[in-house]
Amino acid sequence: MRLLGIETSCDETSVAVVEDGCRLLSNVVASQVEVHARFGGVVPEIASRHHVESISALLAAAFEEAKIGLDAIDAVAVTIGPGLQGALLVGLTAAKTLAFARHLPLVGVHHIHGHVAANFLNGHTLRFPAVCLVVSGGHTDLIVVHSEVDLEVVGRTRDDAAGEALDKGARLLGLGYPGGPILDRLAQEGNPDAVLFPRPLLPGTYDFSFSGLKTALLREVKSDRAHSTADLAASYLQAIVDVLVAKTVSLAREVGVHQVMLAGGVAASTVLRREMAQACARCGLSLLVPPRHLCTDNAAMIASAGYYLLRAGHCDDLALNATANLPLRRG
Ligand code: KG4
Numbered sequence: 141m142r143l144l145g146i147e148t149s150c151d152e153t154s155v156a157v158v159e160d161g162c163r164l165l166s167n168v169v170a171s172q173v174e175v176h177a178r179f180g181g182v183v184p185e186i187a188s189r190h191h192v193e194s195i196s197a198l199l200a201a202a203f204e205e206a207k208i209g210l211d212a213i214d215a216v217a218v219t220i221g222p223g224l225q226g227a228l229l230v231g232l233t234a235a236k237t238l239a240f241a242r243h244l245p246l247v248g249v250h251h252i253h254g255h256v257a258a259n260f261l262n263g264h265t266l267r268f269p270a271v272c273l274v275v276s277g278g279h280t281d282l283i284v285v286h287s288e289v290d291l292e293v294v295g296r297t298r299d300d301a302a303g304e305a306l307d308k309g310a311r312l313l314g315l316g317y318p319g320g321p322i323l324d325r326l327a328q329e330g331n332p333d334a335v336l337f338p339r340p341l342l343p344g345t346y347d348f349s350f351s352g353l354k355t356a357l358l359r360e361v362k363s364d365r366a367h368s369t370a371d372l373a374a375s376y377l378q379a380i381v382d383v384l385v386a387k388t389v390s391l392a393r394e395v396g397v398h399q400v401m402l403a404g405g406v407a408a409s410t411v412l413r414r415e416m417a418q419a420c421a422r423c424g425l426s427l428l429v430p431p432r433h434l435c436t437d438n439a440a441m442i443a444s445a446g447y448y449l450l451r452a453g454h455c456d457d458l459a460l461n462a463t464a465n466l467p468l469r470r471g
């Protein structure tokens with residue numbers, strides 16, 4: 141079964157063709173990073189307009205890369221939230237148009253379900269239940285993955301998401317936009333023990349809170365202590381990663397799972413990937429980490445999640461709508 145996936149929830153327009161939820165035939169992504177860089181963040185109205193301009197060309201590119209046409213597609217999967225409302229509507233309208241014109245099944249996908257499903261694309265053996273840490277610009281979720289379509293969120297951020305904390309931290313350090321990848325790169329040249337930032341572990345819950353850490357970084361930047369930017373970046377990132385790793389491993393042990401998954405844009409972080417791999421190895425847990433280009437926003441992950449939803453009997457009609465703050469419910 142070949143699914144066309146469409147993702148336009150934020151500042152990446154992406155279209156993909158995926159076979160049976162796991163074989164990637166194409167995955168094209170047009171990033172608007174440069175457009176939003178001069179504003180220091182994503183401007184929703186501008187994002188929507190760029191999606192409108194890009195979507196048709198990306199559809200054509202995805203078919204060309206997959207070496208198939210629309211007539212070889214069996215269903216259409218599209219992100220319906222959470223995300224920027226105007227941006228989501230561009231992808232949804234494109235998906236509905238194709239589904240209507242070709243009488244294809246249509247399935248709406250939660251963006252976070254998509255991020256988790258990036259782990260279903262790499263052909264590894266999945267062992268359910270698993271624990272997945274989803275760390276993106278808007279989310280820090282700890283999820284028990286009961287099956288490909290049954291996700292139980294047991295912890296979330298109470299303030300800043302991990303990616304948001306990295307992006308804001310990078311701005312405090314004058315590192316430019318988007319901050320996460322720049323900070324991750326610079327951190328590898330610094331000493332993670334140079335500054336002892338707090339580790340907000342919030343005992344008794346799997347929730348996260350990173351806003352105090354950001355304030356601690358601001359205090360350190362304003363102080364007259366002469367730490368290098370690389371040392372500050374390394375110490376700040378280490379504090380965030382320590383919390384992410386500790387809580388993920390702790391949940392994995394409590395639930396008794398054998399497999400941990402990483403997902404979301406921050407899962408592209410070299411430091412997080414390394415530290416999570418070491419912690420899982422110490423605890424005898426197997427770790428799945430998608431390749432970097434499948435950690436950040438892409439349509440292949442949406443097509444994969446959509447395939448499993450359809451297989452489980454979920455299908456939407458043409459009244460399907462997008463919801464900016466769509467909650468992730470158990471399937
Ligand atoms: O999943 P994503 O592409 O979009 C959202 O759904 O939010 O995640 C974007 C976030 C941004 O905060 C970005 O700074 C962060 O992921 N990010 C990284 C890296 N690449 C992207 N953070 C650390 N290291 C990276 N290599």
Ligand code: ZN
Pocket residue numbers: 251255276277404405436437
């Ligand atoms: Zn995302």
